Amino acid sequence: MNRKYEVIVGNVGVAYAGDSWHEALRVYGDYKRQSTRGYGRAAGEGVVLLRNGNVKFEHAEGQG
Numbered sequence: 001m002n003r004k005y006e007v008i009v010g011n012v013g014v015a016y017a018g019d020s021w022h023e024a025l026r027v028y029g030d031y032k033r034q035s036t037r038g039y040g041r042a043a044g045e046g047v048v049l050l051r052n053g054n055v056k057f058e059h060a061e062g063q064g
Helices: 021-037
Strands: 003-009 013-018 047-051 054-059
Touching: 003 021, 013 021, 021 047, 021 054
Parallel strands: none
Antiparallel strands: 003 013, 003 047, 047 054
């Protein structure tokens, strides 16, 4: 697996895939806020940050 980090959003799909932990964490936080606040395509959706295919952080769908 070439990509170390991935951020996957329920209604969006893969929002980030790359080698930067800081960028992955930033993207995860942005989509988590959208999900929690109920705006944008990520409103109410689940958001997951993976490192080498393993879940590091997860925001469940509908969690507020």
